[in-house]
Amino acid sequence: MEDILIISNYYPPEKGAAANRIEQLALKLHQNNYNVSVVCPLGNYPKGALFPEYKGKFSVTENRENITVKRLWIYPSVSKNIFIRILSVLSFSLSLFFYLLFNKTPKKVVIQSPPLLLSFISVFVLSLKNKKIILNVSDLWPLAAIELKALKENSFSHKISLFLERFIYKKTTLILGQSNEIISHVHSIFPDKKFFLYRNFPDHQVLTMELKTVEKQPIKIFYAGLLGIAQGVLELCKKIKLEGLNIEFHIFGDGVEKNQIEALISLQTEQKVFFHGMLDRKELHEKLKTFDIAIVPLKTRIYGSVPSKIFEYGSLGFPIVYFGGGEGENIVEENNLGWVVEVQNYKDLNKKLLDISKLTKAELDVMKKRIFNQSQKTFDLNNQVKNLIEKEVF
Incomplete structure (x- = not known):
């Protein structure tokens, strides 16, 4: 079985679309004869507090449905205070940086983006190691942040984010885009890059519809x-x-x-x-x-x-x-x-x-x-x- 690593900011038992999406990819690759491992933070999302099973731990290695999951330390937070949120992102970023730098990694690595900083650190270290880097882009940052008014256009933070975005696109081997718009955006910056559409399809394993339409109810x-x-x-x-x-x-x-x-x-x-x-x-x-x-x-x-x-x-x-x-x-x-x-x-x-x-x-x-x-x-x-x-x- 060929080894492949996935790097993500979210993974079950965390809830939400991002965690589900990465788990589905990991399971499908495993079903297609890949030996899959995942690196992610200690479980904390969406509450911004470590789940009870991870409290007091610096790192945890688990096996979830034949996927090896390595969870690294994070200072979790969903605080509205920008400095606390930056501290939270930096905490896992540092854990990830040292993990990738000093640990052996497979030749092929899938990196989930955003967050941009985590993508940047992953791409930076893995490009130095000459790995095949597969960037899975689910949202366009910082463009989405501008549209959501979470970031001011042409601000210092915006310019830094643009630098990170262009760096990861440039150094990545190929890019998976969750939409045609994502592919068009990246293609406008790096037209020679290899692009592939990868939709967020689920895997419910439901062969017949199980919904029940109930009469005499709203x-x-x-x-x-x-x-x-x-x-x-x-x-x-x-x-x-x-x-x-x-x-x-x-x-x-x-x-x-x-x-x-x-x-x-x-x-x-x-x-x-x-x-x-x-x-x-x-x-x-x-x-x-x-x-x-x-x-x-x-x-x-x-x-x-x-x-x-x-x-x-x-x-x-x-x-x-x-x-x-x-x-x-x-x-x-x-x-x-x-x-x-x-x-x-x-x-x-x-x-x-x-x-x-x-x-x-x-x-x-x-x-x-x-x-x-x-x-x-x-x-x-x-x-x-x-x-x-x-x-x-x-």
Whole structure:
């Protein structure tokens, strides 16, 4: 078996799309006869505190489903204080730097980007060791940070980030882009670089649709994922109009907006929005079997970003209300997965919700079956990984 290393800032038991995405890649490579190892921080996301099993430890080596996972020390934090957050990033960056410098690594390494600093350190050390570096780009930083107004254009931090971005693209052997927009962006900077599209397809291993459409219940729309600034779920809760509609809105997840969302829901006079907290992925999927529609929002259109929830929930059979703009709109429309709403256009969103409320459960059941069958053919992780192996990407 050929050895391959994956470097990521997230990995289960941490929750969220990023951790799931990297685990799926690791498992698929293992199934295709690679000996896979992962280097990541001690588990802490999304709460920003070490999980109980990692407290008081400097590093941990585990075996998770035949994947060797090396967890390195980090000072975790989700503080709004920029200096504390920088300290957190630097802590794992230093751990990673010394680990890569003084430990033997395989000839092939996959690096998840962003975060930029971790990508930079990984690429810097591994390029000195003449490794084959496969950069897996899921979001375009610092461009996304500018669009989210987390970074000021032409500031010192922006210029440093641009330097890091260009360095990792230049020194990388080849690049996997999660969207065509990512590939176009990198190609505009380094046109001679090798690029491959690698979508965030899930691997549910579900051969028949397991969703159950329940009659004589309201239509249940749900959001499941990170409750961060980029997703804008708090604003969504404030501006959707469900009064008089046969619709409930259910929220699953954790993040910086969690407390504000819970406080807002507690003030409701008519119970239409429900918060369930963060659930394990398997527990979440079991809970969602009697739900009807997934909503995928972004607070602003982020160039290059395609939320993995489109593939995650489409593959289970859920119709999708896509509220994020960009390439995701094309995917939803081309595959007839549901409804597309312009970013921040709450008037249009509420109009779509009014139309949705008039659907019968029988109509929803037909939609679910059609979307499940379409997604099984289109969002196939096995075929995607095998095609990349055939092209000698890994």
